Amino acid sequence: MASTIPIQTDTFRLGFVGAGKMAESIAKGVVKSGVLPASRIRTAHRDFDRREAFSSFGIKVFEHNHEVVEDSDVVIISVKPQIVKEVVLQLKPLLTEDKLLVSIAAGVKLSDLQEWAGNNRFIRVMPNTPSAVGQAASVMSLGGTASEEDGVLIASLFGAIGRIWRADEKLFDAVTGLSGSGPAYIFLAIDALADGGVAAGLPRDLALGLASQTVLGAAAMAINTGKHPGQLKDDVASPGGTTIAGIHELEKGGFRGVLINAVVAAANRSREFAKR
Ligand SMILES: NC(=O)c1ccc[n+]([C@@H]2O[C@H](COP(=O)([O-])OP(=O)(O)OC[C@H]3O[C@@H](n4cnc5c(N)ncnc54)[C@H](OP(=O)(O)O)[C@@H]3O)[C@@H](O)[C@H]2O)c1
Secondary structure (H helix, E strand, O other), X not given: XXXXXXXXXXXXXXXXXXXXXXXXXXXXXXXXXXXXXXXXEEEEOOOHHHHHHHHOOOOEEEOOHHHHHHOOXXXXXXXXXXXXXXXXXXXXXXXXXXXXXXXXOOOOOHXXXXXXXXXXXXXXXXXXXXXXXXXXXXXXEEOOOOOHHHHHHHHHHHHHHEEEEEOOHHHHHHHHHHHHXXXXXXXXXXXXXXXXXXXXXXXXXXXXXXXXXXXXXXXXHHHHHOOOHHHHHHHHOOOOOHHHHHHHHHHHOOHHHHHHHHHHHHHHHHHHHHHO
């Protein structure tokens, strides 16, 4: 079966169809981390500025999408979701099963991608906006004929811009509700923490710096210690102390319930979009 032709991990070329923000983040992360040299990455764009964003760090930039596909073994479709179908249909004759195809388009299902491409060697990846700073939380799901080796290769690419998990595609709406929309919930939390600092007498820039760094530090502790967040919370809440007084207020305000509802509401909205 053609799908079993392995991608040569030490020589494969990676192409982006759609030279936007996400493609730039992935390309930069992959080069910076040493996963691939820039000379093995290609893309195409009509605008000078977008071309420069890639060519300035050694990536080959073509005029047209078809040149990217022809010159790549792994092709990441990174255009906006609403034009994915049009772009994939245009490229269909070139999307042969010796190439591994990847889509990062939000809400576009593997079954549709595979049908439009006439190729089941597809992997769908859902990254999130912290990819821009190398801290994406990504989830991937493998299509019909994508092999285990294909999955490992894509995990190594997306591992260069953060962390990646594998999950059944039916969980992608829930993923959207948590990691897709989650950065916005945390921006709101940082803003509110900073407001609290200002209300308690801090200057704004100090309050904002402390709030952002506190969120970063708490997340790093949750990841690096491997302790359950409830345990970490208990560790810093001394009897009759300041932290338990703050926690009491959060619980009175339904903090946990509000966050749970936010994730569920966003996941439900994603499901509604998928039905349209
Ligand atoms: N940004 C994120 O954090 C994030 C997270 C999860 C998933 N995604 C997914 O990633 C994909 C890209 O998002 P993005 O934020 O990188 O968007 P973006 O910056 O708008 O990138 C899309 C790029 O595709 C170009 N383009 C438009 N029509 C094209 C065509 N026919 N052929 C080739 N390129 C074309 C656009 O050029 P023009 O601007 O000149 O039209 C633009 O440079 C989307 O499908 C999105 O759902 C993004």
